[in-house]
Amino acid sequence: MKRILLIAFFASGLSACATSPLGRTQFMIMPEDQMAVMGAQAFVNMKQKLPVDQNPRTNQYVVCVAGSIVKEVREGEGEWEITVFQDDSPNAFALPGGKIGVHTGILRVARNQDQLAAVIAHEIAHVLSRHSNERASQQVAVQQGLNVIQAITNPTSQTGQVMMGVLGLGAEYGVLMPYSRLQESEADLVGLELMARAGFNPQESIDLWINMEQAGGGQPIEFLSTHPSHATRMQDLKQNMPKAIEIYRSAQATGKNPRCGR
Secondary structure, three states, rough: OHHHHHHHHHHHHHHEEEEEEOOOOOOOOHHHHHHHHHHHHHHHHHHHHOOOOOHHHHHHHHHHHHHHHHHOOOOOOOOOOOEEEEEOOEEEEEEOOOEEEEEEEHOOOOOOHHHHHHHHHHHHHHHHHHHHHHHHHHHHHHHHHHHHHHHOOOOOOHHHHHHHHHHHHHHHHHHHHHHHHHHHHHHHHHHHHHHHHHOOOOOHHHHHHHHHHHHHHOOOHHHOOOOOHHHHHHHHHHHHHHHHHHHHHHHHHHHOOOOOOO
16 A cells, blocks of 8 residues: 555656756646636735835836746736835846735846846746746645655654654755755746847846846755855856857847936
């Protein structure tokens, strides 16, 4: 019976594979339309929780940058809703279902249109790469796996309790957090090309992370962080910059030259 449970669980993962924009194999079991519904509801909750910025100049600036990037998104993604929130935290996000939120605090770190484009393109890249689906699927799969182990090891016993404690730590640091770092790095590179296709200078993405480093102070060590270190991100961006610059120059040559201000 134990063997049957384990085989059934791991076999379910073999039939739920997809491919990211960079060619990485992904495990996803959540329906995309359900993810879009969840994203839309989360966005409604955010608008109820945080005040929406009413400054016309700020909104025009953010919508100009985000709108230029959205135009480069492949067909079939639908319309995107862009909202600026009054929040001092240097943050932005994009959700399944075409929702983009930008905190006013990020404008102190992203000091020009190209740096803001790097932020927004990165967040849109998470959606295009279906990282939310992947993360949700991982959470479900890990929980199912732990439930199987619980049934096998008898968690009421001392040995079972110890094993669950070890597996809980292993699941968090051995599966979920490394995938998050991988997804962040993937979004950096997909976003780099996306902003370049829209006509924004990709070299500014490196300056953005210099600003982030100055604004954020110390970071937790990379192994225990859900995000790559600033140094790792900048190194990866530099390695992929020649291709991005070529895309950027081609975009500029075709007349893509956003003038959003700031």
